[in-house]
Amino acid sequence: MLFQPTTIDQVQTTWREVEQIAPIAAALFYDHLFAADPSLRPMFRGDMTEQGEKLMQMIGAAVQKLDKPRALVHVLEALGRRHHDYGVRPSHYDTVGAALLQTLSMGLGDQFTPAVEQAWVEVYGVMAETMMAAADSSNMAA
């Protein structure tokens, strides 16, 4: 998991902007997600404000670790295995990725340039791949 320094910089800089409006960004994200696929709604059983806080914290922690790939892989593998237990399947990752990009686009406005979008597509793609791979191997071991 190796990213170009400019990719890391673009993602970290724009995430700091999104963190300024974290509760709004989290609410927007779930609105986009459940509009795209209402069947995902019942998978979330807890309080959605708390869930949004956890999501934002986890993305923030991952974004901080983009230049420390080994630490990041560990966190994402554990997260991927927990997601398997929540009933999350590979096809869901595309839907979540699209909702995340829509949220970034709305939250960042003009700052969501094509280069920034490309950086996020790459970073989310690697995060999702790492989570799915860990979920897959936990499945085989079961």
Ligand code: HEM
């Ligand atoms: C980069 C991708 C993702 C990140 C960073 C992320 C982050 C989180 C975090 C931090 C939690 C709190 C519980 C925990 O830490 O285990 C969580 C729970 C959850 N996530 Fe994700 N998630 C991601 C992808 C997905 C995807 C693709 C789905 C599919 C719909 C999903 C559905 C869920 C569900 C159903 C829960 C549990 C909710 C509950 O128990 O009520 N997540 N996620």
